Every structure is written in C-alpha cells, then in structure tokens.
Amino acid sequence: MRYATKTKLLSGTALLAVGFLSSAVLAQDVTIAFAADELGATSYNPVTSSNLNSATSLIYDRLVEQDADQSYHPHLATSWEEAPDGMSWVFHLKDGVTFHDGTPFNAQSVADWIPDFTDTENAYLVAAIESVEIVDDLTVKLVMSRPEPNLLYNLSSTFMGVPGSAAYEEMGDEFGVSGAVGTGPFKLDSFAIGLETVLVRNEDYAWASDLSENQGVAHVGQITFREVPDQSTAFLELKTGGIDLLLGVPTDFLEILKVESNIAIIQMPGTGINYMPINVTSAPFDDIKVREATGLAVNQEAIVASIYNGVGAPAHNFLIGSLPEAQVDPMLNVTYDVDKANTLLEEAGWVMGDGNVRTKDGTPLSVKLFTQNGTEFTSLTQVIQAQLAEIGMEAVITVFDSSTIRDEYKNNRHQLAVRGYDWNNSDILDWFFSGKRLGYPNISMWEDAEGQRLNDVAMEDSKNSDERIANFKAYHEYVLSQHLFVPIYQPTKNIAYNSDRVNVPDPVRGTRFRSQTVLDMTVVE
Known part of the structure; x- marks a missing residue:
C-alpha cells in the first residue's frame, strides 16, 4: 500500500501546487463553523480517517453523488453499468479533470486509489472489489468478488473522495495533514488541528455535478472553517458577525434566531440519531x-x-x-x-x-x-x-x-x-x-x-x-x-447563515452540506 511507504513532506514547489499559498485574505471570503458532530478531525485523508467533516467534500470530488431523495448522480463518473449478475461494474469517467497539483484524473487514478483502502478502517467500502481493470484512459471496470448492491452509496461517501495518486505517494503519512490533493472546487491552504481549516478556490474547476447550478469556479474565494466547541459561542458569533454560516444549529436556538432579521435558517431532513x-x-x-x-x-x-x-x-x-x-x-x-x-x-x-x-x-x-x-x-x-x-x-x-x-x-x-x-x-x-x-x-x-x-x-x-x-x-x-x-x-439538520453576508441555496441539494451547495453560494456585495 502506498500510504505506508513514505513519510516525507512535499517539496516547496509541490506544496504551492496543492494549495499552501499566501496567507493574504482573498476577496469574497466566508467563515463557517462546523457542526458539533464534525469536530475533532485530525486529517483530511479520506482513505484512512474515521472522522471527516464538511470541508473534506470541497477538497475531493467523488465518482458519484447522492441527492436528498436518495437518487444517485454522476460526478467524476459520467455514467455506469452493472452486470446482470452484479459481478462487475463499468464506470465512464469525465474528461478534462485535473488534480490540484496539475496531474490528470483518469482511469489510472481509480486503479491507484482503490487498493489504498487495504487494511484501513474504511476497507469495507471497497471490500467487494476484487480488482480494477483499465479499459481505456476514461473507462474502468470494477471486477467484484461478490455482488455489492450498496456500491453506489459507498462511492458517494465522503470517505471516497478521490485523492491525487502522485501526492498520496509522495507525502505518505503526511497526506491530509500537511497537504491534501483532490480534484475538488477548493484547495487546502492551511489546517490547524482542532482550530480551523482554510480553503482557497480552485481557479481551474470546471466539472461540477448536476446537483450544482454553477458548473464552474466557485463564487466564494476563500472559506475558513472554524472549530467552535461551545455551540453557544458559535451562536453568538453568528449574531455578531464573527461567523457567516453555522452548520448544525442546536434546535433550542432556532426560535431565538428566527427573530434576527439578518439570520436565515435552512432545515434539512436528518441523517442520523x-x-x-x-x-x-x-x-x-x-x-x-x-x-x-x-x-x-x-x-x-x-x-x-x-x-x-x-x-x-x-x-x-x-x-x-x-x-x-x-x-x-x-x-x-x-x-x-x-x-x-x-x-x-x-x-x-x-x-x-x-x-x-x-x-x-x-x-x-x-x-x-x-x-x-x-x-x-x-x-x-x-x-x-x-x-x-x-x-x-x-x-x-x-x-x-x-x-x-x-x-x-x-x-x-x-x-x-x-x-x-x-x-x-x-x-x-x-x-x-x-x-x-x-x-x-x-x-x-x-x-x-x-x-x-x-x-x-x-x-x-x-x-x-x-x-x-x-x-x-x-x-x-x-x-x-x-x-x-x-x-x-x-434530529433535523439546521443551518443558519447571515443573509447580509452570504446567499445559500435552499433547498440544499444532497443529503448533507457539501461542495454542490458551496459552489452555488455567493457573497453579498
């Protein structure tokens, strides 16, 4: 497995490529507070981490996306076919996609990525895949050891965001901590564990799923995701302007927020207990x-x-x-x-x-x-x-x-x-x-x-x-x-945002607050 082979850091040039850029604040920046159940992530490595957050979906794209009605939509895969006996799947991949470091996304990317799950806590997601066959540069065949009726759900998981294989190889254990490379609409600029994650816009992005109206570069230039353990503090910061958007608003705060003229609330169906x-x-x-x-x-x-x-x-x-x-x-x-x-x-x-x-x-x-x-x-x-x-x-x-x-x-x-x-x-x-x-x-x-x-x-x-x-x-x-x-x-999923600062699409497409929603967000001028 490539993950265990190297532990060195990327070179300075490569770090710039993955997004560790100038700390100057970009125009159209937004600050988002994570929900309480998203706190504590120690890495943005989707392959090995057991605890990820909403920022992860902005760094990495997935082959498949799931909407709120449980339907599946193409993303890095444009279409797929399952064999009648369930023992193979063929995925056709989107052309012209590149990782944050400039390397192309193609069939080899998928073939390199799937084996990385071996011996990780997330191995069950690909356990039924026996091998990956490259049909051509934009077509892969997943040969199954058994039928897996849950495969599309697995592929739409945050844990199955596709990492860049070159960076994954080079960074080893530091991948997801010191740097992270995906094909997503945002690049990782900095990550202070337990404090905040700063993402900057991927200026080359042009391959959103059909869950987003915006198919190109994000309208928001920079996003700072903050970890605020005390929800009362996060709530007060939303009211006073320290935070523009609060994920996972406690239900007992909803009635208080409703009287604030500049606070908008979106309620989504719950996906847990x-x-x-x-x-x-x-x-x-x-x-x-x-x-x-x-x-x-x-x-x-x-x-x-x-x-x-x-x-x-x-x-x-x-x-x-x-x-x-x-x-x-x-x-x-x-x-x-x-x-x-x-x-x-x-x-x-x-x-x-x-x-x-x-x-x-x-x-x-x-x-x-x-x-x-x-x-x-x-x-x-x-x-x-x-x-x-x-x-x-x-x-x-x-x-x-x-x-x-x-x-x-x-x-x-x-x-x-x-x-x-x-x-x-x-x-x-x-x-x-x-x-x-x-x-x-x-x-x-x-x-x-x-x-x-x-x-x-x-x-x-x-x-x-x-x-x-x-x-x-x-x-x-x-x-x-x-x-x-x-x-x-x-619970329901409650999102609150400062409508004087940002516009957020309602209803939110997808089962969670993810990249498809952020792509359609705009900053109020």
Whole structure:
C-alpha cells in the first residue's frame, strides 16, 4: 500500500501546487463553523480517517453523488453499468479533470486509489472489489468478488473522495495533514488541528455535478472553517458577525434566531440519531436486564418536546426512520416504561436504598455518563441523568472534547455516553456493532458470534437490494434484542447563515452540506 511507504513532506514547489499559498485574505471570503458532530478531525485523508467533516467534500470530488431523495448522480463518473449478475461494474469517467497539483484524473487514478483502502478502517467500502481493470484512459471496470448492491452509496461517501495518486505517494503519512490533493472546487491552504481549516478556490474547476447550478469556479474565494466547541459561542458569533454560516444549529436556538432579521435558517431532513451506547463489558451493564432497564428509563417523547420544542422525532431504534431496515418488529423498539424498568432492576437484585439510589451487595448503582462538549449534548445528557435517577440509577456526568472522548472509548474507560451519528445507510450497524471494531467505533464493546454472523451476511452475502434490506433488518433486530444502546432522538439538520453576508441555496441539494451547495453560494456585495 502506498500510504505506508513514505513519510516525507512535499517539496516547496509541490506544496504551492496543492494549495499552501499566501496567507493574504482573498476577496469574497466566508467563515463557517462546523457542526458539533464534525469536530475533532485530525486529517483530511479520506482513505484512512474515521472522522471527516464538511470541508473534506470541497477538497475531493467523488465518482458519484447522492441527492436528498436518495437518487444517485454522476460526478467524476459520467455514467455506469452493472452486470446482470452484479459481478462487475463499468464506470465512464469525465474528461478534462485535473488534480490540484496539475496531474490528470483518469482511469489510472481509480486503479491507484482503490487498493489504498487495504487494511484501513474504511476497507469495507471497497471490500467487494476484487480488482480494477483499465479499459481505456476514461473507462474502468470494477471486477467484484461478490455482488455489492450498496456500491453506489459507498462511492458517494465522503470517505471516497478521490485523492491525487502522485501526492498520496509522495507525502505518505503526511497526506491530509500537511497537504491534501483532490480534484475538488477548493484547495487546502492551511489546517490547524482542532482550530480551523482554510480553503482557497480552485481557479481551474470546471466539472461540477448536476446537483450544482454553477458548473464552474466557485463564487466564494476563500472559506475558513472554524472549530467552535461551545455551540453557544458559535451562536453568538453568528449574531455578531464573527461567523457567516453555522452548520448544525442546536434546535433550542432556532426560535431565538428566527427573530434576527439578518439570520436565515435552512432545515434539512436528518441523517442520523442521538443515542446512548452501553458498554456491555462494564458492570453492571454486563447484565442484560440492567441494560434493558436503562433503555426503558429514557422518555424519548418528553425529550423531543422539552429540549427540542417538538422539532425532529423520537428515536426508538438505531436507524433513521426513512430506511426500510428501521421497520422492525414493534416489540423490539425501545420505548419508555419506567414500571417495567424498576421491575427488571428488582429481578437483577438491585434494591432501592437511601437517597433513592439502588444497591446490590452493598454497592450503589452509580455509573459514569460521558458526553462531548456543546450545549445540545450537555443539555440532553442532564435530562438523561434525571430520567435515570427515576429508576434509582445515579449517573455521574463527565464532559469531554470530541478527541479525548474517543480515547476514553478506545481505552474502555466508559460505561454510558450520550452521542450522535450522521449516516443515512444501514451499514452504520456494522460500524458501531461489529466485533472487529471494539473500542471505537464499537463503543458498546459488544462481541457476539451470532451478531457477527448476521453482520457478515448483511455486509457480504446480499445479492441485491431486497436481500440486503432483509439481511440488515434481521441484524438490526438482533442488535435491538441485546440492549446495547438507548435510542433517543432523530434530529433535523439546521443551518443558519447571515443573509447580509452570504446567499445559500435552499433547498440544499444532497443529503448533507457539501461542495454542490458551496459552489452555488455567493457573497453579498
């Protein structure tokens, strides 16, 4: 794999080519604050990173794009054909595309790129591709080891932005940190981990997807993406002009923002849920009755009404409601039932003690409840704490930044945590519950032979879309039966921007705020 062969930096000339340019502020610059769930990225290497953000899609283009209605649209690929047996795909590539360093994008680029996923956390995205055959300079054939009905979704993922193979080879481990080369409408100018990312316009860009009206160079000259961990601070900066656009606006800020004459709000359908993973290896949660009781203590409807003012929807399983795999046996959905929760805890030997905290063999039912910083998550975690107290469980809250909390997960120092994910495909079950991913992202620390079998069938043995839905539904139902997490809330995606500074297209095309939207953004003169 080329990624592991070199660790040297690009030469000064090459660095200029990838976008490490003058720090002079360009005209038509825009400042954007990341959403809370996008904080903490340590690299813009889409092949190896497990945590990417909205800026990534501006640096790299993808072969395929997905719209909000789940339809797929050509981008670097102009068209494709799947063999009737699903054992090969042919992709026809766009002519005239170049990477930021001036090298051409062609069939060889695809052939060089796919093998780089080997032995990475993202290898599952291309696991069904056995080989890449170059038909001609602008045509590739993906030979499959098995049918992969999810291939177009995978190719539209942020993790499958296509990097420039020459820079990937030369930069090695520094790719995505000291520099990044894609074909996208913006180039990486600077990246200060945990602080900000500065992108500058790609003046040669002329190959947008049909999700953008603007097919050429972006109207915006420079974008500074800032990491603002405290959402209240980001909210205040939007009002006072420090930020032009805020991704992931907390729902409780919406009513306040609506009265601001220069603030516009766009609401998009949600593509994830907020939930509470349960570490099944940490007592008392190694007892399935305690895990089930914990889930029954959470009142999802009350949370939507009180915290989110009725915006969004309660979550009762692990998948967003628009996915067919979410339509499970109703008996497996997790719903509030405090009486049953108390009964289960009594059966598990936990009796109510002094101070309304249960005990067992002299040990109080006191647990660690982790969350990441940000107004929305801390407020939600406090409500969860109060609801758990109603069944005699004392939850002690600790707030971490997004990077530190991942270290806690990986080192198995957690019990409960309030968090969210953003992914509109059922393979998120593999990401968070496969025994091959213990620590992170498998925060539940769940390793189960039957669960892994069902996971592997869903991921690898589905011959078509109908089979894939059935297999993932069966896997989802088994996961639910093991009480590995507590579903809480399915949010909307809220974007707010200063209309005195920028114009943002509404509705936003695509499932997320990505390059197709930024290409159509303009700065108010």
